[in-house]
Amino acid sequence: MTTASVNGELYSIVEDTAKSLYIKALKDLPPDVRRALQKAYETETEDTPRKVLSTMLEAIAISDDKQRLLCQDTGIPLYFVKVGSRLNIDIPRLQEAIIRGTERATVEHPLRSSVCHPIKRTNHQTSTGYRIPLINLDFVKDDDTLEILMVPKGSGSENMSFLKMLIPAEGIRGVKKFIIDSVLEAGANPCPPFVIGVGLGGTADLCVKLAKLAAVTRPLGSRNDDPDIAALEEELLEAVNQLGIGPMGLGGKTTALALNIEYAYTHITQNPVAVNIQCWPARRARAKIDACGRVEFGY
Amino acid sequence: MAEYRLTTPLSEEDVRKLKVGDTVFLEGTIFGIRDANLIRMFEHNVPPPVDLTGAACIHTAPNVRKVNGGYEKVCIGTTTSSRMDRFTPGLMGQYGVRAIIGKAGMMEASMEAMKKYGGCYLAIVGGAASWETEKIQAIEGVWWEDLMPEAIWKFRVRDFGPLIVAMDSEGNNMYYQVKARARDRLADIYKRLGI
Numbered sequence: 444m445t446t447a448s449v450n451g452e453l454y455s456i457v458e459d460t461a462k463s464l465y466i467k468a469l470k471d472l473p474p475d476v477r478r479a480l481q482k483a484y485e486t487e488t489e490d491t492p493r494k495v496l497s498t499m500l501e502a503i504a505i506s507d508d509k510q511r512l513l514c515q516d517t518g519i520p521l522y523f524v525k526v527g528s529r530l531n532i533d534i535p536r537l538q539e540a541i542i543r544g545t546e547r548a549t550v551e552h553p554l555r556s557s558v559c560h561p562i563k564r565t566n567h568q569t570s571t572g573y574r575i576p577l578i579n580l581d582f583v584k585d586d587d588t589l590e591i592l593m594v595p596k597g598s599g600s601e602n603m604s605f606l607k608m609l610i611p612a613e614g615i616r617g618v619k620k621f622i623i624d625s626v627l628e629a630g631a632n633p634c635p636p637f638v639i640g641v642g643l644g645g646t647a648d649l650c651v652k653l654a655k656l657a658a659v660t661r662p663l664g665s666r667n668d669d670p671d672i673a674a675l676e677e678e679l680l681e682a683v684n685q686l687g688i689g690p691m692g693l694g695g696k697t698t699a700l701a702l703n704i705e706y707a708y709t710h711i712t713q714n715p716v717a718v719n720i721q722c723w724p725a726r727r728a729r730a731k732i733d734a735c736g737r738v739e740f741g742y
Numbered sequence: 743m744a745e746y747r748l749t750t751p752l753s754e755e756d757v758r759k760l761k762v763g764d765t766v767f768l769e770g771t772i773f774g775i776r777d778a779n780l781i782r783m784f785e786h787n788v789p790p791p792v793d794l795t796g797a798a799c800i801h802t803a804p805n806v807r808k809v810n811g812g813y814e815k816v817c818i819g820t821t822t823s824s825r826m827d828r829f830t831p832g833l834m835g836q837y838g839v840r841a842i843i844g845k846a847g848m849m850e851a852s853m854e855a856m857k858k859y860g861g862c863y864l865a866i867v868g869g870a871a872s873w874e875t876e877k878i879q880a881i882e883g884v885w886w887e888d889l890m891p892e893a894i895w896k897f898r899v900r901d902f903g904p905l906i907v908a909m910d911s912e913g914n915n916m917y918y919q920v921k922a923r924a925r926d927r928l929a930d931i932y933k934r935l936g937i
């Protein structure tokens with residue numbers, strides 16, 4: 444249970460944490476992503492993909508060493524927040540704290556603000572604006588912690604987003620074809636080897652959101668809990684890598700480091716499928732804040 | 743596949759010998775260009791205020807810090823090249839640029855220009871800005887600062903590579919080759935997936 448005094452401080456802890464997470468995500472690639480890139484390097488036999496992957500590994504080492512951003516694209520800031528049901532939290536204040544943390548990261552570090560008005564193209568230079576950062580809220584039963592996952596989503600990969608409202612008669616075959624065709628269309632643009640997120644079912648908006656969750660929130664190497672979906676993930680990952688697009692689209696065995704699927708029930712007359720891509724710097728930083736206000740950082 | 747260490751400015755001969763799949767390391771200087779300054783050059787017809795003969799130009803708008811009269815690098819990365827395809831004929835034909843450094847490749851207009859004038863496209867690893875920033879020694883010049891950060895930049899580089907020759911002066915395009923091969927494999931992939 445939170446005490447009143449801790450609760451009073453909680454919002455400033457959240458603000459500081461949101462700031463640190465944005466900066467950490469841009470510099471410190473999660474260990475599962477590093478392992479996947481290392482493995483890809485070992486798998487490749489041709490000269491070009493090996494050179495490309497070894498440059499990627501070198502870039503990661505330089506980021507560690509010099510505390511420098513890995514990719515220059517600071518992206519659109521996304522926060523995925525899980526609120527324990529036993530926490531006594533004022534949600535609008537929590538959201539404000541995250542927005543302030545994002546602004547402070549941008550101004551104080553400083554970071555490039557990559558966020559602008561969709562028509563006027565004006566940029567507040569704070570990485571924030573109407574409805575941005577995107578804050579996703581989830582609630583966890585019988586829990587007294589706050590978990591914040593931060594993902595900077597770059598444009599090269601986000602521009603390669605696909606949705607199709609298939610019909611049930613097209614079945615799983617239509618779904619598989621759409622995924623393969625989307626990856627081929629994306630090609631070199633989203634800085635391969637990338638992570639492919641697939642959304643299945645739901646409504647159009649939920650389907651796209653599921654694809655995003657699959658692409659950016661799951662550690663690489665994880666499998667869906669549903670064994671049928673997990674089998675589909677493996678089958679499609681193998682198929683995608685047979686395309687041979689390879690690192691930076693210059694050919695090779697590794698086009699995707701992972702392919703993750705998230706699904707939801709859908710309408711009896713619908714069969715939606717969405718694809719969202721995350722580039723090789725699959726940036727992600729996580730923090731858990733416990734009831735006493737202690738913060739633990741992870742990925 | 744050969745490996746070359748080239749010093750700027752590049753000659754036609756330097757570039758004509760490069761074939762897709764070769765590796766290049768650059769020594770000397772490279773120029774940072776991007777949408778806004780290219781639009782000024784070719785849509786508003788303002789000639790660049792610096793000689794680009796034999797230049798290697800990289801698609802970037804760097805993140806910099808102002809320090810007593812000059813600029814210091816903070817984070818320099820490369821952007822997607824395809825939207826600047828239409829400017830390559832002018833860069834190479836009118837101003838003598840020999841190499842474009844970028845990510846994800848360019849299309850027909852650039853392929854034609856590279857063939858006609860003797861040019862190439864050198865693929866850099868996208869997303870590896872920390873590495874790229876390390877390879878850039880200093881910012882030596884800046885023009886059209888009113889377009890900040892999309893000014894024209896001059897960077898001193900050392901051991902700038904590996905860059906992969908992805909488009910050459912014979913009209914070969916590695917991205918097209920890779921995609922064509924992927925398309926050839928589609929039937930087989932569909933079959934295995936039961937499509």
Ligand code: SF4
Pocket residue numbers: 514515516596597598599600632633634722723724820868869870
């Ligand atoms: S696609 Fe990703 S890795 Fe590539 S430049 Fe954009 S944010 Fe960086």
